[in-house]
Amino acid sequence: MNKTMDKINKEQCRTDLPDFKAGDTVRVHAKIVEGKTERIQTFTGTVISRQGSGIQEFFVVRRIAFGQGMERGYPLNSPRIAKIDILRRGKVRRSKLYYLRDRIGKAAKVKEKRH
């Protein structure tokens, strides 16, 4: 990577979002365009992965909705993300929590981090 590319990438990276990790429970406020109107859609769940770096960073949020597992991925630096709220910090021992996909009920819960 050269200086020019670094500058281009840095300019686009968002610095206003909070720092969150895999295991945290977050609420993502995403801008959705329906025809001509724009509205905010929220999605609450556990962050199960953060991958990539810089402008390409991507994260996946998982939740159980109506007894069905549901996952949504977002590019971290997307201008379509209006806001991210952190609701709970999770205590986890790995960076990718794909094992949650095989679990149901109470076993699929991430313990809260307490200081």
Add this chain to the structure above:
Amino acid sequence: MKGLIGKKMGMTQIYDETGRISPVTVLEVGPCTVLDQRTEEKNGYSALQLGFGKKKSKNVTKAVKGHCEKSGRNENPPAYIKEIRLDKDSELETGSEIKADIFNVNEYVDVTGTIKGRGFQGVVKKYNFGGGRFSHGGGWKRKPGSIGQCEFPGRVDKGKKMPGHMGNVRRTIQNLKIVRVDANDNLIFIKGAVPGPTGGVIVIRSAKKKTAAK
């Protein structure tokens, strides 16, 4: 028709106003100096000879320096000199500079460059031949197989795909779209990939087959 000489800076992705991601190649184009002109009257065709980059004065022959004198670049001669064909004679003067802002957003361009060299390669990599089975007593793995018949025609067809040198040739990709122009830093953002490695020299021209999107 218009064109510039430039350098490939690398690839990244950018978001547009609606939040969509586009894969882009960043090109540093210009500033290019007009070194010489080809005119319909004098040469039978129209073109501009452009110079790009900088070379140390001591590394350039006197002949090149003398050639650059007209445009005032004899003390800092350009590293790359190329001709850009035009439809009609240019109104630019010899010695003037052209920058990235001659291209606009949503315009289509053709980009020429030298692709990466791959060395001597077999047919599987070079021409996507299928190759044989590696298991079940395979026998032939990455070989080309039969290259022709026996007595008739008794020779191998011309142009038969065979192993050999791959890459390191000049290639043009047509109809690439410009998504952003940065006139201050002389950068042009092109959707998709362009030939050659990062740092490679490229020539960017307005597209032959496609005009700007409305």
